Amino acid sequence: MIDMRSFTSIWYWIVVAVTWSTTAHWTMGVPFDAVTRAKRSQGGAAQEDLEVLVRVNCNRLVHIMDVSGPWLVGFLFFLLSMLFALGFWYKIEIAQAISLLIAPLSLVFVLSVRNARLIRANGTYGAALRAHLARQRFFNQVIGMIAIFITAFWGMWHNMNASVL
Numbered sequence: 001m002i003d004m005r006s007f008t009s010i011w012y013w014i015v016v017a018v019t020w021s022t023t024a025h026w027t028m029g030v031p032f033d034a035v036t037r038a039k040r041s042q043g044g045a046a047q048e049d050l051e052v053l054v055r056v057n058c059n060r061l062v063h064i065m066d067v068s069g070p071w072l073v074g075f076l077f078f079l080l081s082m083l084f085a086l087g088f089w090y091k092i093e094i095a096q097a098i099s100l101l102i103a104p105l106s107l108v109f110v111l112s113v114r115n116a117r118l119i120r121a122n123g124t125y126g127a128a129l130r131a132h133l134a135r136q137r138f139f140n141q142v143i144g145m146i147a148i149f150i151t152a153f154w155g156m157w158h159n160m161n162a163s164v165l
Helices: 010-025 032-041 044-089 093-122 126-161
Strands: none
Touching: 010 032, 010 093, 010 126, 032 044, 032 126, 044 093, 044 126, 093 126
């Protein structure tokens, strides 16, 4: 039998930690160590590699949103509405846990698409590109910290009010 309790499972908290750690490290599909390597090298091959990675990922994100953006947005709103209704109206714990994970990730995705469009439109390169990616990473980390705090608070409140018998 599959246990549907999430907030008491160590596996859920491992997924939360790995998800936000990965989200903070991979900014717009680019590993942040590439940004720091480009900054240390003061240009050169590392900066060129970073600019190619950013260009490829920005073009990919913009293309995905241009081709199927309305369908993705509609499906995401349907999924989030369903999860929030099941989780917080019908009190299904697994839906609460998944919605507390997916809702902030969707905000990170929206910011990534917005920044991809800005980088692509402005033709950002060099130090300005590194600063832009660092700012995006900072906002990813802020969203992650707030999401982890809310998830932990909700999980503790849920566990304290849960009837074990």
